[in-house]
Amino acid sequence: MALHVITHPLIQHKLGLMRAQDISTKAFRELANELGNLLTYEATKDLTLETQTMTSWSGDDITVQRLKGKKVTIVPILRAGLGMLDGVLQLIPSAKVSVVGLYRDETTLEPVPYYEKFAGNIDERMALVIDPMLATGGTMVATLDMLKAKGCQEIRVLVLVAAPEGVKRVLEAHPDVTIYAAGQDERLNEHGYILPGLGDAGDKIFGTK
Ligand SMILES: O=P(O)(O)OC[C@H]1O[C@H](OP(=O)(O)OP(=O)(O)O)[C@H](O)[C@@H]1O
Numbered sequence: 189m190a191l192h193v194i195t196h197p198l199i200q201h202k203l204g205l206m207r208a209q210d211i212s213t214k215a216f217r218e219l220a221n222e223l224g225n226l227l228t229y230e231a232t233k234d235l236t237l238e239t240q241t242m243t244s245w246s247g248d249d250i251t252v253q254r255l256k257g258k259k260v261t262i263v264p265i266l267r268a269g270l271g272m273l274d275g276v277l278q279l280i281p282s283a284k285v286s287v288v289g290l291y292r293d294e295t296t297l298e299p300v301p302y303y304e305k306f307a308g309n310i311d312e313r314m315a316l317v318i319d320p321m322l323a324t325g326g327t328m329v330a331t332l333d334m335l336k337a338k339g340c341q342e343i344r345v346l347v348l349v350a351a352p353e354g355v356k357r358v359l360e361a362h363p364d365v366t367i368y369a370a371g372q373d374e375r376l377n378e379h380g381y382i383l384p385g386l387g388d389a390g391d392k393i394f395g396t397k
C-alpha cells in the first residue's frame with residue numbers, strides 16, 4: 189500500500205544512535221528492540237476496537253474499549269529480525285510468532301531460504317514482519333511470497349532502515365503491503381549495503397564478526 193517513514197523524535201534520535209561506528213552490541217540490541225516497540229505502536233494505530241461492558245472497581249457497570257478479535261502473528265526474519273522481537277512482544281504479548289529463516293547470498297545478493305515455522309490459522313491473522321534492514325528487497329519479497337502462499341491476507345512490514353531500491357521492489361511485488369520504517373536512507377553500495385545504513389545488523393545484534 190505504502191511506505192510510512194515515522195518521523196517521531198524518539199525514533200529519529202534512537203536511529204541516529206544506532207549509526208555510530210563504535211556502538212556496543214548491548215546498545216545496538218537495546219535500541220533495535222526499542223525501535224521495534226515504537227514502530228509497533230505506530231503500525232497498530234488503526235486496529236479496530238469494540239466496546240465491552242464490565243463491572244468497575246466501584247461496582248458500576250461501565251463500557252470499555254478493547255481490541256476486536258484480530259489475531260496477530262509476528263514474523264521475525266532470521267537472524268536479525270530476532271533483534272526486534274522482544275520490543276514488539278512487549279506491546280502485543282499474546283501474539284503468536286512465525287519464524288522464517290533467509291540469508292542473503294553475499295555474491296548474488298539473492299535470498300536463500302533455510303527455515304520456516306508458521307503459527308496455526310495464519311490465514312486468519314494479521315502478520316507483522318520484522319527485520320531491521322530492507323536493502324535490495326529480495327529477502328522481504330521472498331518472505332511475503334511465503335506468507336501469502338500460506339494464505340496470509342493482511343501483512344505489515346516493520347524495518348529500521350529501508351533503501352529506496354528495496355521499498356520499490358517490495359511495493360511493486362506486493363502493493364497491498366504497508367511498510368513502516370524508522371528511516372529511509374539514500375542508496376545501496378556496490379555490495380548491496382545500505383548507506384548511510386547500520387552495517388550488518390545481524391552481526392551487530394549477535395556480536396558476530
Ligand atoms: O533486502 P536484502 O538485500 O534482501 O537484504 C536484507 C537482508 O539482509 C540481512 O540479513 P542477512 O542476509 O545478513 O542475514 P542475517 O540476519 O542472518 O545476518 C537483513 O537482516 C535482511 O534480512
Ligand SMILES: O=c1cc[nH]c(=O)[nH]1
Binds near residue numbers: 383
Ligand atoms: O545494509 C545492510 C544490507 C543488508 N543487510 C544488512 O544487515 N545491512
Ligand SMILES: [Mg+2]
Binds near residue numbers: 268388
Ligand atoms: Mg547479516
